[in-house]
Amino acid sequence: MVKAIVISKTGGPEVMEYVDVEVGEPGAGEVRIRHAAIGVNFIDVYFRIGLYPQPLPSGLGQEGAGVIEAVGLGVLGFKPGDRVAYAGRPNGSYSEVRLMPAAMLVKLPDAISFDIAAAALLQGLTVQYLFRRTFPVKEGDTILFHAAAGGVGLIAAQWARALGVNMIGTVSSDEKKALALAAGCTHVINSKTENIVERVKEFTHGKGVPVVFDSIGKDTFIDSLDCLSPLGTMVSFGSSSGTVPPFSLNELASRGSLSITRPSLPHYIGTRADLDAAAADLFQMITSKKIIIDINQRYALSDVAQAHMDLEARKTTGSTILIP
Structure with missing residues (x-):
């Protein structure tokens, strides 16, 4: 058993429960990831309060970074031990270990830490598509x-x-x-x-x-x-x-x-080619130090309610991550 955040109803931060869950073997096209860091984003609040509906009970969180423990049938390009990160659905990154579609993963360059990846991927890919594709700024x-x-x-x-x-x-x-x-x-x-x-x-x-x-x-x-x-x-x-x-x-x-x-991020990274290109652009901006990722808030996974309260009260700056 591993720990995860689960909601059985929508509402305030108190609906997030820190519970034991069973994570099985990955199915076809899936991998099992052990998280080292987890991103917190305002979209997580939208799902928690029910603004974005989802079947309940459910996990929360769309961003994480860690190490692949196992791969399912048909997974190509990834293997146990790979350092990876992801940004996007399905929800469930607020967890120590989870199953995730391999199609959503990107491999992490050695120069990108787990904390930086979890803090930067969703937000950074958002800026990437806004500036490069939605309205190309010059x-x-x-x-x-x-x-x-x-x-x-x-x-x-x-x-x-x-x-x-x-x-x-x-x-x-x-x-x-x-x-x-x-x-x-x-x-x-x-x-x-x-x-x-x-x-x-x-x-x-x-x-x-x-x-x-x-x-x-x-x-x-x-x-x-x-x-x-x-x-x-x-x-x-x-x-x-x-x-x-x-x-x-x-x-x-x-x-x-x-x-x-x-616009919405999933439509801009819906293919492997688009996802890899966008991630490569972001990682280059980070490794060249044109962008410095400020992780100004770190919380234990069990303290996620406080993270959400601070986020909603606009007390946070820069990026926020959870440590499982």
Whole structure:
């Protein structure tokens, strides 16, 4: 028996139970992984509270790194002893040991530690697809990126700086403002004390930005639209403040023929070629030290409720991991 987090109902952090589970042999196309580190991401909260429905009881967590203990029939390219990591469904990374489809795994270069992999893969692959594919940013662009002191935001700020992109970030405190500036933001707006739209227009001499990357959702949606220049693109890739309410398409037309997209990571890494290419891009950015992964919170697996409470209260910065 090994330990894992299981939920039998949706709700607050208290619904996460630290229990004994039986992990059998891997089936066809699966491997059994013993985790060394586990990533914590806001999407885990969405599943815990039921915003994203799933059959119950269920595990939680979509990111982990560790060593393969066994492989099932038909698994090619992986063997026991391989150092691997993954980001994506099925849920269940909040565990000491689990079964995982081999199609979701990437091998870790020697230079990437388990902690860094668990802290960086989901968030880093998110930035990779946002910047490389959803809206390819280029040197000289000025962009707006919400939650710039979070795990995704700090990676985005460094990636933007490496590409010569001017990133305007939003944060919720002056302490987070300093973190975002240090990571590479050109300008940072404290959304609690400053008007986002006014400051963006000031930084862009009234033009607005060609793209907004928004993972906050309900609280920032209209401001994000108002920060865009004509023909701009709204990239809504999360909803930490709640889902975006229904709106009229005329809201896009009246602001200058705007475009909007709601991307999701699984669609960008759905093939082995796409997953390997995206991971290689991310790992190169890390090993070249263009991106430094800040793991600012570590919790024992048994303390996952506290990790979620801190995450939801926006007390965390950078990346958060669990240690089994």
